[in-house]
Amino acid sequence: MDFKRIAHVCLHVSDLQRSLAYYAKLGFTEVFHFTRKGRDFGRYLRVADQCYLEIFEEAGRGPVVNNGIAHFCLETDDLEGLMAHLDAQGVAYTPAKLGGDFTWQIWLQDPDGNKFEVHRYTDQSMQLLGGTMEADW
Numbered sequence: 001m002d003f004k005r006i007a008h009v010c011l012h013v014s015d016l017q018r019s020l021a022y023y024a025k026l027g028f029t030e031v032f033h034f035t036r037k038g039r040d041f042g043r044y045l046r047v048a049d050q051c052y053l054e055i056f057e058e059a060g061r062g063p064v065v066n067n068g069i070a071h072f073c074l075e076t077d078d079l080e081g082l083m084a085h086l087d088a089q090g091v092a093y094t095p096a097k098l099g100g101d102f103t104w105q106i107w108l109q110d111p112d113g114n115k116f117e118v119h120r121y122t123d124q125s126m127q128l129l130g131g132t133m134e135a136d137w
Contacts, residue, residue, distance in 0.1 A: 008044070008052035009072045013112045016041065016057035022111050025089035028053060047074060064113040073117040079104050082118060093118075100133045101126040 013019040020030075023045055034042030034056065042056040051074075076082050079096060083106065086093055094107040102124040109115045126133055 005050065007050070008054050009069075010054040010056070011110070011112070011114050012058040012061055013055050013110075014057070014059055014061055015111070016043070016055065018111050019055055019057075022091070023053065023055075025086075025091050026108075027085070071115050071117055073119055076118055076120050079106065079118070079120040082106075098122075100135065103127065 011019075020043060028045040028047055031044045031046050031052065033040060034044070042054065045053045045055065047053055083093065083096065086108075091108065096104055096106050099105050099119070102122050103119045103126070104122065105117050105119040107115060107117055121128060
């Protein structure tokens with residue numbers, strides 16, 4: 001088999017409109033809507049070329065429960081520019097840090113508590129060079 005990429009990540013959210021407003025601040029654009037019995041309940045959002053986030057409203061679902069997927073990660077070539085954009089949009093994120101894999105990263109959390117990473121590769125990133133990294137978490 002020859003897989004090309006992860007096509008999308010799906011999240012359940014408690015308030016669709018609140019989540020749409022949050023992800024719009026990140027620059028995600030709506031591709032199509034989901035309805036069920038005529039009621040609007042989801043969106044397919046474009047993150048980048050052939051990379052999507054799918055969100056479905058599940059009102060009253062309670063806190064985020066990790067079912068094995070710890071987080072998702074988005075790649076950028078301009079982490080500093082992205083942080084400036086997030087600052088302008090009032091979106092919180094962690095300070096940038098160089099991870100043990102030699103990749104610069106920040107972390108965000110959406111309104112439902114879904115945590116995700118944004119990273120920028122460096123010339124020394126293990127994702128490009130391979131090797132072994134001793135985890136410090």
